[in-house]
Amino acid sequence: MTAEKFIREIQSTAEVFFKSIAVDIYQDAGILCIVTGIDNNFLNTVLHVNVGEDQLEERIYMARNFFSSHQVPWTWCVNPLDQPGNIGYLLKSHGFVGLESAPVMVCDLKNYSPTKSRLSIKEVFSLHDFQDWGKSLLEGFESTAENCAQFVALNQNFRSKEADFYHFVAYHENEPVSSVTLSVSSYGARIDNLATRTAFLRQGFGAEMVRCAMTKAKNLGYSWCCLESSRKGVSLYQKLGFREIYRVKIYG
Incomplete structure (x- = not known):
C-alpha cells in the first residue's frame, strides 16, 4: 500500500x-x-x-x-x-x-500481544453502562454536564452502515474510572473517547483502556489501528507502540 x-x-x-x-x-x-x-x-x-x-x-x-x-x-x-x-x-x-x-498515530497490531488487565472492563450496552461511560468523558475532557449528556446520547443512538462501534468502561473498586471507544470499518480500526476521571489519573488506567481497544481490534482481524492524540498523550501512545504518521492542523 x-x-x-x-x-x-x-x-x-x-x-x-x-x-x-x-x-x-x-x-x-x-x-x-x-x-x-x-x-x-x-x-x-x-x-x-x-x-x-x-x-x-x-x-x-x-x-x-x-x-x-x-x-x-x-x-x-x-x-x-x-x-x-x-x-x-x-x-x-x-x-x-x-x-x-x-x-495522528498508528499502531501495527500484527506483533501486538494482549495482556491481562487489572481493571474490570466491560463493553457498554445498557443506558446505565452509557451513563458510567460518560462519567469519565465529563471529567477527562473537562466538559459540561449538558454537552456530555448530549454526546453520550449521540453515541448511544447512532446508526451506521459503514462501521461497528464498541464502547468500553473500566471499573476500579466498583467505581467507573475510564472509558474508550473503538470503531471499525472497511478502512481500518480507530480509537476515540479515551478519558479517565480526575481522581484516577497517573495510575496507568488510560494505557489499559487503549490496550483493551487494541485487543478488540486485533481479535476482529485488523492489522493496525489509529488515533488522534493530544500533545500530552503522545508519550503514552508511543510506549504502546504507536507512531506518528501525520498531523491534522486545526483552524478556527
Missing part, C-alpha cells in the same frame, strides 16, 4: 466516526462538513476539502453558512492530502487562526 493510500484510509476512519455521531452532514462540491449540534467547536468541523485554489473562497462561504444555520461553534481540520496545498495560508487570509496541530 502506498503512503498516500494509507493516509486516505486513516482519514476515512475519522470521517466514518464523525458521520456516525452527526446530526447533519454537508458533503458536496469537494467539501465535507459535520455537525453534532454540541456546543464544542471541535465536534462541529470541516473534515475534508479537495478543490482548486480559486474555488476555496466559495467553500469557506458555504461552510460558514452551514454551521451558522445550526448556530454551533466550529473548526476546520486540514489534512496533508487536502487541496489546495496552501489551504492553511488561505484560511488565515480569511480570518481563521491556527488552534492546534494534532498528531
Whole structure:
C-alpha cells in the first residue's frame, strides 16, 4: 500500500466516526462538513476539502453558512492530502487562526500481544453502562454536564452502515474510572473517547483502556489501528507502540 493510500484510509476512519455521531452532514462540491449540534467547536468541523485554489473562497462561504444555520461553534481540520496545498495560508487570509496541530498515530497490531488487565472492563450496552461511560468523558475532557449528556446520547443512538462501534468502561473498586471507544470499518480500526476521571489519573488506567481497544481490534482481524492524540498523550501512545504518521492542523 502506498503512503498516500494509507493516509486516505486513516482519514476515512475519522470521517466514518464523525458521520456516525452527526446530526447533519454537508458533503458536496469537494467539501465535507459535520455537525453534532454540541456546543464544542471541535465536534462541529470541516473534515475534508479537495478543490482548486480559486474555488476555496466559495467553500469557506458555504461552510460558514452551514454551521451558522445550526448556530454551533466550529473548526476546520486540514489534512496533508487536502487541496489546495496552501489551504492553511488561505484560511488565515480569511480570518481563521491556527488552534492546534494534532498528531495522528498508528499502531501495527500484527506483533501486538494482549495482556491481562487489572481493571474490570466491560463493553457498554445498557443506558446505565452509557451513563458510567460518560462519567469519565465529563471529567477527562473537562466538559459540561449538558454537552456530555448530549454526546453520550449521540453515541448511544447512532446508526451506521459503514462501521461497528464498541464502547468500553473500566471499573476500579466498583467505581467507573475510564472509558474508550473503538470503531471499525472497511478502512481500518480507530480509537476515540479515551478519558479517565480526575481522581484516577497517573495510575496507568488510560494505557489499559487503549490496550483493551487494541485487543478488540486485533481479535476482529485488523492489522493496525489509529488515533488522534493530544500533545500530552503522545508519550503514552508511543510506549504502546504507536507512531506518528501525520498531523491534522486545526483552524478556527
